[in-house]
Amino acid sequence: MTFKSLKKVLLFLVVILCFINMQCDDDDMQPIGCDFQTIIDASKYTAETSEGFSFISSEIIDDCLSFTIASSGCDGTSWEFDFIDSAAVAELFPEQRFLKLVIFNEELCDAVFQKTITFDINSLQIENSNEIILNIDGLSNALNYKY
Numbered sequence: 001m002t003f004k005s006l007k008k009v010l011l012f013l014v015v016i017l018c019f020i021n022m023q024c025d026d027d028d029m030q031p032i033g034c035d036f037q038t039i040i041d042a043s044k045y046t047a048e049t050s051e052g053f054s055f056i057s058s059e060i061i062d063d064c065l066s067f068t069i070a071s072s073g074c075d076g077t078s079w080e081f082d083f084i085d086s087a088a089v090a091e092l093f094p095e096q097r098f099l100k101l102v103i104f105n106e107e108l109c110d111a112v113f114q115k116t117i118t119f120d121i122n123s124l125q126i127e128n129s130n131e132i133i134l135n136i137d138g139l140s141n142a143l144n145y146k147y
Contacts, residue, residue: 036081038099039083039084045087048084060121063122064119072112081102083100094131096135098137
């Protein structure tokens, strides 16, 4: 076997091993963590305003609430976010919480960008319950969080 053909065989084996290594079962997949934590703070909820962006979509996946938002800016890389709970629970069935998304955007450009962010909502769970309604300021429909 020549050096050139040996080199091709080794390259082929490396490619096959890389492909095999990339294969996995769904059971092996670990959930990806949320980007940010939810803040439960009545005074911060009252003090902050939810403006300067629009909701494109929202979805609850496990204990992460995912928002896709649109806002003006240069590229969106400097945006910062708070997701704030009012610390009040409406004693209805199911119980309800009131929240707002706050964006800190100092970018002074006219372009509009979309960004998807996730928040850990595990801290919003209520003892002796398995679901809660999330009323989010500016979002047209409340979200049902089942846990």
